[in-house]
Amino acid sequence: MDPLILLVEDEEHLARGLCFNLEAEGYVVERFETGEAVLERLGQHESPAADLMVLDIMLPGMSGIEVLRMLRKAGNELPILLLTACSRDEEIVDGLDSGADDYLTKPFALSVLKARVRGLLRRYTREGNGTVLLAPFRIGETTVVPERFEIERAGQVMPLTAKELGLLQLLQIRRGRAVSRGEILEQVWELDPGTHTRVVDTFVSRLRKMIEPDPSRPCFLLSVRSFGYRLVEG
Numbered sequence: 001m002d003p004l005i006l007l008v009e010d011e012e013h014l015a016r017g018l019c020f021n022l023e024a025e026g027y028v029v030e031r032f033e034t035g036e037a038v039l040e041r042l043g044q045h046e047s048p049a050a051d052l053m054v055l056d057i058m059l060p061g062m063s064g065i066e067v068l069r070m071l072r073k074a075g076n077e078l079p080i081l082l083l084t085a086c087s088r089d090e091e092i093v094d095g096l097d098s099g100a101d102d103y104l105t106k107p108f109a110l111s112v113l114k115a116r117v118r119g120l121l122r123r124y125t126r127e128g129n130g131t132v133l134l135a136p137f138r139i140g141e142t143t144v145v146p147e148r149f150e151i152e153r154a155g156q157v158m159p160l161t162a163k164e165l166g167l168l169q170l171l172q173i174r175r176g177r178a179v180s181r182g183e184i185l186e187q188v189w190e191l192d193p194g195t196h197t198r199v200v201d202t203f204v205s206r207l208r209k210m211i212e213p214d215p216s217r218p219c220f221l222l223s224v225r226s227f228g229y230r231l232v233e234g
């Protein structure tokens, strides 16, 4: 089955270009002009399940951020790539804190969009800098398999998004040493290290649910108070 992408973009010209290019990559694209329309589509359980949403922030009616918040509040974990019209850090941070998996600032190169989409679909690594591919590594009873964007634990396989994997890889490279929040923001999210956001902590709690026997009392992915995080030595 070809991956199904929901594209939410009201600008006709851009939306048509994106559809054309994503379809040329072998994806199936359903296009929506408003947040309301895509939410209605997601509410119809008989429709095929989507693999990814590309969501513009500036939409008529509900904004992309509102759509994102509603979905996450409802427990929908569809990977979401946000499109933002400006590179204002506040808007990006707002998006990430609301549960976006990644973002792109307009105007963007199509090659970058395609690379981000591939990363979010967990099939390939991201192009350019950012995620470093590593051999599979173990954290306690869990095995992280970077080339498949997967984590295995007790015979169960769970998918990882590009950012979840990027964070685990950074901690693995520095294994045993503390990594600051600022460095994580810079390396994994390409944000200014001083950016005020809870995104790192949100992702750490998601990862703990996957790797810790008791996520409320972590023994592998430890907090380093007022600084950042550390992965215990393997």
Ligand code: CA
Pocket (backbone or CB within 6 Å): 009, 010, 011, 056, 057, 058, 059
């Ligand atoms: Ca728009």
